Amino acid sequence: MSGLFNWFLQIGSITKFGLMSLPQRRGSAAATIIGIAGVVAVLVGVLSIAAGFKQAMTVSGSPDGAIILRSGADSEMVSGLGRDETRIIADTPGIARNDQGPLASAELFVIIDLPKISTGTDANVPLRGVEAGAFQVRDNLKIIEGRKFDWGKNEVIVGRGAAREFAGLQVGSNIKVGRYEWPVVGIFSADGGAAESEIWTDARVLQAAYNRGDSFQSVSVKLNSPGAFQAFKDALTSNPQLNVQVIRQTDYYTQQSQAITRLVTTLGFAIAFLMAVGAVFGALNTMYSAVAVRSREIGTLRALGFGGGAVVVSLLLESLLLALVGGLIGGGLAYAAFNNFHTSTMNFQSFSQLTFAFRVTPALLVRGITWAAVIGLIGGLFPAIRAARLPITVALREL
Amino acid sequence: MKYLHLVWSGLCRKKLRTSLTLLSIVVAFVLFGFLAAVQEALVGGVALAGADRLIVREKVSIINLLPISYEERMERIPGVDFATHQTWFGGIYQDPKNFFMQNPVEPEKFLKMHPEFILPPDQLKAWLETRTGAIVGRRTADRFHWKVGDKVPIQSSIWSNRDGSRHWDFDIVGIFDGKEKGTDTTPMFFRYDYFDEGRQGFGQGEVGWYTIRIKDPSQAAEVAKRVDAEFENSSAETKTEPEGAFIQAWASQIGNIVFIVAAILSAVFFTILLVTGNTMAQAVRERTGEIGVLKAIGFTNRQVLFLVLAESCLLTVIGGVVGLGLARAVTPVMAAQLSGLLPLFFFPASALLLGFGLSFLLGLVTGIFPAISAMRLSVADSLRRM
Numbered sequence: 001m002s003g004l005f006n007w008f009l010q011i012g013s014i015t016k017f018g019l020m021s022l023p024q025r026r027g028s029a030a031a032t033i034i035g036i037a038g039v040v041a042v043l044v045g046v047l048s049i050a051a052g053f054k055q056a057m058t059v060s061g062s063p064d065g066a067i068i069l070r071s072g073a074d075s076e077m078v079s080g081l082g083r084d085e086t087r088i089i090a091d092t093p094g095i096a097r098n099d100q101g102p103l104a105s106a107e108l109f110v111i112i113d114l115p116k117i118s119t120g121t122d123a124n125v126p127l128r129g130v131e132a133g134a135f136q137v138r139d140n141l142k143i144i145e146g147r148k149f150d151w152g153k154n155e156v157i158v159g160r161g162a163a164r165e166f167a168g169l170q171v172g173s174n175i176k177v178g179r180y181e182w183p184v185v186g187i188f189s190a191d192g193g194a195a196e197s198e199i200w201t202d203a204r205v206l207q208a209a210y211n212r213g214d215s216f217q218s219v220s221v222k223l224n225s226p227g228a229f230q231a232f233k234d235a236l237t238s239n240p241q242l243n244v245q246v247i248r249q250t251d252y253y254t255q256q257s258q259a260i261t262r263l264v265t266t267l268g269f270a271i272a273f274l275m276a277v278g279a280v281f282g283a284l285n286t287m288y289s290a291v292a293v294r295s296r297e298i299g300t301l302r303a304l305g306f307g308g309g310a311v312v313v314s315l316l317l318e319s320l321l322l323a324l325v326g327g328l329i330g331g332g333l334a335y336a337a338f339n340n341f342h343t344s345t346m347n348f349q350s351f352s353q354l355t356f357a358f359r360v361t362p363a364l365l366v367r368g369i370t371w372a373a374v375i376g377l378i379g380g381l382f383p384a385i386r387a388a389r390l391p392i393t394v395a396l397r398e399l
Numbered sequence: 400m401k402y403l404h405l406v407w408s409g410l411c412r413k414k415l416r417t418s419l420t421l422l423s424i425v426v427a428f429v430l431f432g433f434l435a436a437v438q439e440a441l442v443g444g445v446a447l448a449g450a451d452r453l454i455v456r457e458k459v460s461i462i463n464l465l466p467i468s469y470e471e472r473m474e475r476i477p478g479v480d481f482a483t484h485q486t487w488f489g490g491i492y493q494d495p496k497n498f499f500m501q502n503p504v505e506p507e508k509f510l511k512m513h514p515e516f517i518l519p520p521d522q523l524k525a526w527l528e529t530r531t532g533a534i535v536g537r538r539t540a541d542r543f544h545w546k547v548g549d550k551v552p553i554q555s556s557i558w559s560n561r562d563g564s565r566h567w568d569f570d571i572v573g574i575f576d577g578k579e580k581g582t583d584t585t586p587m588f589f590r591y592d593y594f595d596e597g598r599q600g601f602g603q604g605e606v607g608w609y610t611i612r613i614k615d616p617s618q619a620a621e622v623a624k625r626v627d628a629e630f631e632n633s634s635a636e637t638k639t640e641p642e643g644a645f646i647q648a649w650a651s652q653i654g655n656i657v658f659i660v661a662a663i664l665s666a667v668f669f670t671i672l673l674v675t676g677n678t679m680a681q682a683v684r685e686r687t688g689e690i691g692v693l694k695a696i697g698f699t700n701r702q703v704l705f706l707v708l709a710e711s712c713l714l715t716v717i718g719g720v721v722g723l724g725l726a727r728a729v730t731p732v733m734a735a736q737l738s739g740l741l742p743l744f745f746f747p748a749s750a751l752l753l754g755f756g757l758s759f760l761l762g763l764v765t766g767i768f769p770a771i772s773a774m775r776l777s778v779a780d781s782l783r784r785m
Binding site: 027028030031034035038039041042046072073074077078110111112113116118119121122123124176177178179267270271274275277278279281282284285286288289343344345346351353 | 416419420423426427429430433434437458459460461462489495554557565638644647648651652654655663666667669670673677678680
């Protein structure tokens with residue numbers, strides 16, 4: 001017992017020695033800290049793009065929501081449903097109802113060109129025509145400025161994200177849909193979900209503007225409960241009058257976020273890994289020089305009876321401490337620079353822009369700091385072993 | 400040159416430290432190479448765009464179609480040489496992951512418009528004789544091991560065929576190559592007449608967008624204005640812009656790539672700068688006495704400055720060259736993996752030059768402070784510290 005205590009005491013005093021001599025090596029210590037901070041900032045920053053995109057998609061879907069597309073269509077853009085079909089779908093059991101009828105909305109999905117504010121170049125902005133049920137199906141939608149559009153009128157409301165990213169979408173301005181100018185009468189929020197990237201209007205007036213006759217592209221419904229999904233799906237897919245596929249809202253959005261999340265995550269890890277390799281070399285440099293400068297001290301300590309294990313552990317601790325400081329700085333930088341950074345990108349599945357905010361989540365910060373710790377440990381291990389192995393007589397003769 | 404030996408032995412003084420520093424520089428330049436390739440893949444098309452080509456699309460949205468009759472009307476507009484069209488087919492070959500573009504075109508006009516696609520004359524002849532014929536770019540042909548004579552089934556996500564299904568069959572009659580390294584040889588092109596007669600439901604007689612060849616590239620803006628004026632107040636108004644601007648806008652839709660790449664690169668270089676700068680500072684500090692000796696035996700201050708700078712530049716340039724070489728060797732391997740996602744993934748020659756320049760600059764910046772302090776050392780002081 002006293003042996004173990006003694007061992008900890010040894011580690012404590014060697015570490016204290018090391019930390020006290022840090023100011024003499026401040027140049028190389030700072031280089032290590034900043035190097036590791038750079039790795040963590042890049043890792044957390046790039047992954048926060050993926051986290052933000054995923055988050056936007058996750059809050060878009062609720063487990064009791066479903067979307068119905070033409071069979072074989074992988075997105076609303078290429079789907080098509082006639083009025084007869086959307087009626088049959090709305091009358092299928094399993095859909096929640098209120099006093100106005102089933103909570104279903106047959107929708108039209110087109111894109112219009114609007115300039116991105118950040119670049120000034122045209123971007124594909126989604127324009128959705130909806131039915132009255134849409135506001136119950138997506139019940140997180142709130143008008144935060146102006147008012148809802150009037151049914152039957154050429155008016156639009158704009159998602160908060162779209163209003164922020166694209167030019168000419170303030171309440172009171174007009175957008176050109178088809179051949180006519182339509183006024184923007186309101187701005188809405190949707191908990192940061194995909195709907196916030198969209199412009200909404202009455203499906204009927206949009207059909208007329210686009211000469212779509214009486215056809216739609218999708219039906220969105222709210223079910224009685226998440227558990228009602230399978231029965232509802234079976235009822236639709238086995239109906240010979242229909243040729244449709246039924247997707248749970250959550251799955252639909254997860255699927256849309258998969259490709260881009262994977263791309264960004266892979267790139268992020270690849271870049272951060274290469275940088276981490278560079279930072280390990282930097283940390284090794286620092287710790288090797290730390291050991292070289294102190295080889296006589298370490299030799300003296302060991303001559304006095306300090307154990308080799310204690311030397312290794314305390315040098316590792318020192319390196320770990322430097323790395324953690326670097327990790328915290330890097331994580332903090334990434335948080336300050338990227339958290340809630342609003343942007344928009346192309347969602348290739350819907351062929352239109354999705355606005356979202358970068359998210360530096362606690363999990364990402366933990367991951368970044370873990371990386372920093374690993375870099376610190378690797379950077380400290382080899383120099384520490386070298387210091388512990390150096391014969392005492394050689395070490396004492398140094399300098 | 401006669402000091403090369405001196406510079407080199409400076410670097411060899413602490414082999415471990417020098418090699419660790421060298422390795423981090425190598426890593427930085429490997430990253431530089433990859434990021435250059437990513438950026439090239441996303442925005443490189445802008446540089447290759449034909450200066451004499453305009454893209455005409457529907458004004459409200461690229462998804463809206465334009466009447467086929469516009470072609471003749473455009474060709475009558477002063478300044479226009481000729482026009483031809485393409486339409487987005489949105490086909491899937493076996494699996495949605497196997498993405499590549501397939502568009503219906505007018506074969507002869509299309510190849511005349513796009514001289515960057517090189518098709519052997521006998522294959523063009525075969526294409527003109529085969530209604531269901533299609534030509535495919537080398538990359539996609541290699542990817543799926545397609546040969547001339549193969550029959551390829553494609554499922555369109557947009558267009559129904561005559562039998563009501565979305566299944567279309569094509570006969571590969573030719574494989575085209577790109578004229579430049581950056582030419583995209585992933586698309587497949589097939590005949591518009593086969594497509595238009597086959598498609599059902601909607602869109603007959605309508606096309607996705609037009610490409611116009613103009614007679615004088617300096618007149619691009621005026622011709623674009625004339626084209627848009629021609630179709631103003633019709634049911635399908637147009638928006639005309641140079642091909643480069645069109646591609647640029649497309650790349651911007653994905654995000655501000657140039658900015659993101661630049662941000663990551665700056666983080667990387669800043670980090671490397673610190674590591675290298677630190678090494679050089681240490682090296683000079685250790686050698687205070689030696690520098691004093693050099694000065695005592697007659698080296699001038701300028702020579703000492705030059706020696707230290709040469710040492711740091713030698714280190715960074717070696718690291719840069721090795722890193723860029725590695726990146727260059729590895730990108731073709733990665734390109735094969737990324738084929739569907741980024742069709743044009745390659746290491747641009749311009750990045751090689753820029754990277755080389757950067758490595759030299761890195762050496763100057765990291766060496767300059769230690770070099771100045773070495774230059775300022777007085778002989779007496781430094782000899783006393785030996």
